[in-house]
Amino acid sequence: MSMLSVENLKISFKSGGRVTEAVKGVSFHVDKGESVAIVGESGSGKSVTAMSLARLLPRDGSCEVSGRALFDSEDIFQMNPKELRALRGGKIAYVFQEPSTSLNPVFSVGEQIAEAVRLHRPEVKDVRACVVEALEEVGIRRxxxxxxxxxxxxxxxxxxRVMIAMALSCRPRLLVADEPTTALDVTIQKQIIDLLREILKNRGMSMILITHNFGIIRGLCSRVLVMFRGRIVESGPTEEILYNPKHPYTKALIACIPRLGRSGERLVSIDYEKIDREARELGYAY
Amino acid sequence: MIRYALRRIIFAVPVFFIIITAVFFMVRFVPGGPFDRERQLSPETLAALNAYYGLDDSLPVQYVKFLKNLSRGDLGPSYKYQNRSVTELVREKAKVSLELGGAALAIALTVGLACGAVSAMGRGRLSGALDAVSLAGICLPAFVVGPVLIWIFSLKLGWFNAMGWREARDIVLPSVTLALFYAAWIAKLFKDSEARELAKDYSRTAIAKGESPLRVAAEASRAALSPVVSYLAPAAAGMLTGSFVVESIFNIPGLGKFFISSALDSDYTMIMGCVMVYAIFIICFNILADIALALLNPRVAKELGVRK
Structure with a gap:
C-alpha cells in the first residue's frame, strides 16, 4: 500500500463562464521514503496537482477538484477542516517557489517556524530551542x-533554507517542493538540492519535487512523472526516462537541458506541432 | 524607539511655530477686521477698540506680543465673545469635542475594523453587502445621517434627546453620526488591504502550515493595518477637534463651530486658538502613527532608523 495514492485527479478552473481543465485525470502514487519528480513546463498542471494534495487551491468556487487522493488510506478530498489542518504542515509540508514572498515580512523567521511547531507538536516544551535546532539542520549558521x-x-x-526548516520542523511524512530552486541563483540551487538530498536520506521522508528542469532531478528523485497539458504522458525510474525517453514531449524536454562543454550548440526550443504529430503517430491519446 | 519619538517631537516644535506664524500673518492680510460685522461704528470707536486690543500696533510688534503671551499660555481675549479669554473658551469647548470625538473614534475603529475583517475573510453576498454599506457610509454626508438618526431614534422611538448636551446619553447620536463616515473609510481601507495580504504567497504558506483561517487572517492583518494607521492620524485629529456640521445639527457646544465662525468673524485670537489645537493634534497623531507603523512593520522601522 502506497503512502500517497492519487486516483483520477481532475482539476478545473472557472472564470467568467469559461471552464479550463488544468488537470485531466492523473493517477500516481508515492511510497514511503520515495522521492518522485513531477516534470513539466508552465501550464502543464504540475503545480496545481501539488497544491491540491493539501487543498491549497482557491476555495471560493472558482476551482473544482475531483478524484481521490489517499494519504494512509484516508481521502484528502473528503477531510473536514480540522483534519485538513492536521494534515497541512503535520503530514504534508510544502516548500514554495518564491521564498521572498512566501514568508510573512512582518514576523521574524523564528516566530514563523515556532508557529508551525506549536500547531503540530504541542508536546515540545522549549519551542525556541526546537526552532534553533531546525534552523541549524538546514545549514543556517548562528x-x-x-x-x-x-x-x-x-x-x-x-x-x-528557512522555508525548508519550517517544513521539516513538524516532521512531515511527505515534503512537496514546488520549484524550490527556480527563484534562486544557480550556485545556490545546487546547495538547496544537496540539502534536500541529505535531508531525505537522513529522515527517510518522502518527497514530491515539482520542476520544469530535468537537470536537477538526477540523484535526487528515483522516479519521474512527466506532465504535459494536464496529463501524465510518461513515467518511470529517473535514469530510464533520462536515457531512454519514449514520449516526444519528454524527448523535447530532455533536449532542452543545456550542457556544458558543447559550445556553439544552439539552445533548443520546444516545437509543439512536431510533438503533437509524433505523439499521434506513436498512438498516444490526447 | 524612545530616541526616535524624542527626535520626532523635537522636529515638531519648529513645524508648529511655522504653522502658527504663517496663520498669524495670513489672517491679518485677509481684508476685513474683527469689528466689521458690528453695526456701523464711528471711526473714533473703532480706533478705540483697535487700540484696546493692540490692533493698531505694527504687525511685527503684534507678533512679538502674541508670542510673549503664548509663552504664558495666554492666547488673548476673544474679539467676538467679550469678557472671555480664548484659552478659557478653547479649553471649555475642546473638552466637549474630545468627549464626542473620542466616542466617535472608538466607534469608527471598532465598527470599521470589524466590518473590514469580516468582508475580507468572507466572500460572496456577505462581503458584497458590507462593501455596499461602507460605500454608502462614505457617500452619505453627516447632515443627512444626523437628521435621519434624530427622526428614527428620538422622534419615532423616543430613546434619545433630539439635540443638546446635558445628559450622558446625548453623546450617542452625534458620535454615531460623526463616526459613520470614518468607520466606512476604515472598513474599506482595511478590507482592501487585508484581502490583498490574504492573496499573497505568505498567507498560502500559513495555510499550508495548518493554521486556522482566523489565525491566517490575524497574521495578515499586521501588514494590512498599515494603511488604516496612516489614515487614522488625520482622521483622529478631525474627529477629536470637533465637526461643524455635527455640532450644528445636535446643538453641541464644541470646538468645531469655532473653526468656521472665528474665520468668518476675523476673530484673530480665536482663529489662532483653533489652529493651534488642530496643529497639535495633527502633529502628535502623525508621530504616533509613524511609531505604530514602525512597530507593525520591521521594514518601515529600518527605513525610519528606529532601533528597538
Whole structure:
C-alpha cells in the first residue's frame, strides 16, 4: 500500500463562464521514503496537482477538484477542516517557489517556524530551542541569532533554507517542493538540492519535487512523472526516462537541458506541432 | 524607539511655530477686521477698540506680543465673545469635542475594523453587502445621517434627546453620526488591504502550515493595518477637534463651530486658538502613527532608523 495514492485527479478552473481543465485525470502514487519528480513546463498542471494534495487551491468556487487522493488510506478530498489542518504542515509540508514572498515580512523567521511547531507538536516544551535546532539542520549558521531576523534581512538562499526548516520542523511524512530552486541563483540551487538530498536520506521522508528542469532531478528523485497539458504522458525510474525517453514531449524536454562543454550548440526550443504529430503517430491519446 | 519619538517631537516644535506664524500673518492680510460685522461704528470707536486690543500696533510688534503671551499660555481675549479669554473658551469647548470625538473614534475603529475583517475573510453576498454599506457610509454626508438618526431614534422611538448636551446619553447620536463616515473609510481601507495580504504567497504558506483561517487572517492583518494607521492620524485629529456640521445639527457646544465662525468673524485670537489645537493634534497623531507603523512593520522601522 502506497503512502500517497492519487486516483483520477481532475482539476478545473472557472472564470467568467469559461471552464479550463488544468488537470485531466492523473493517477500516481508515492511510497514511503520515495522521492518522485513531477516534470513539466508552465501550464502543464504540475503545480496545481501539488497544491491540491493539501487543498491549497482557491476555495471560493472558482476551482473544482475531483478524484481521490489517499494519504494512509484516508481521502484528502473528503477531510473536514480540522483534519485538513492536521494534515497541512503535520503530514504534508510544502516548500514554495518564491521564498521572498512566501514568508510573512512582518514576523521574524523564528516566530514563523515556532508557529508551525506549536500547531503540530504541542508536546515540545522549549519551542525556541526546537526552532534553533531546525534552523541549524538546514545549514543556517548562528541560528540562535537568526531566530529573530526578519525575512528581508536574509538572502534568497537563506530564505529558502528557512522555508525548508519550517517544513521539516513538524516532521512531515511527505515534503512537496514546488520549484524550490527556480527563484534562486544557480550556485545556490545546487546547495538547496544537496540539502534536500541529505535531508531525505537522513529522515527517510518522502518527497514530491515539482520542476520544469530535468537537470536537477538526477540523484535526487528515483522516479519521474512527466506532465504535459494536464496529463501524465510518461513515467518511470529517473535514469530510464533520462536515457531512454519514449514520449516526444519528454524527448523535447530532455533536449532542452543545456550542457556544458558543447559550445556553439544552439539552445533548443520546444516545437509543439512536431510533438503533437509524433505523439499521434506513436498512438498516444490526447 | 524612545530616541526616535524624542527626535520626532523635537522636529515638531519648529513645524508648529511655522504653522502658527504663517496663520498669524495670513489672517491679518485677509481684508476685513474683527469689528466689521458690528453695526456701523464711528471711526473714533473703532480706533478705540483697535487700540484696546493692540490692533493698531505694527504687525511685527503684534507678533512679538502674541508670542510673549503664548509663552504664558495666554492666547488673548476673544474679539467676538467679550469678557472671555480664548484659552478659557478653547479649553471649555475642546473638552466637549474630545468627549464626542473620542466616542466617535472608538466607534469608527471598532465598527470599521470589524466590518473590514469580516468582508475580507468572507466572500460572496456577505462581503458584497458590507462593501455596499461602507460605500454608502462614505457617500452619505453627516447632515443627512444626523437628521435621519434624530427622526428614527428620538422622534419615532423616543430613546434619545433630539439635540443638546446635558445628559450622558446625548453623546450617542452625534458620535454615531460623526463616526459613520470614518468607520466606512476604515472598513474599506482595511478590507482592501487585508484581502490583498490574504492573496499573497505568505498567507498560502500559513495555510499550508495548518493554521486556522482566523489565525491566517490575524497574521495578515499586521501588514494590512498599515494603511488604516496612516489614515487614522488625520482622521483622529478631525474627529477629536470637533465637526461643524455635527455640532450644528445636535446643538453641541464644541470646538468645531469655532473653526468656521472665528474665520468668518476675523476673530484673530480665536482663529489662532483653533489652529493651534488642530496643529497639535495633527502633529502628535502623525508621530504616533509613524511609531505604530514602525512597530507593525520591521521594514518601515529600518527605513525610519528606529532601533528597538
Amino acid at each position: 541560528a540562535a541569532e537568526r531566530y529573530s531576523a526578519y525575512p528581508h534581512e536574509l538572502s534568497g538562499g537563506m530564505q529558502q
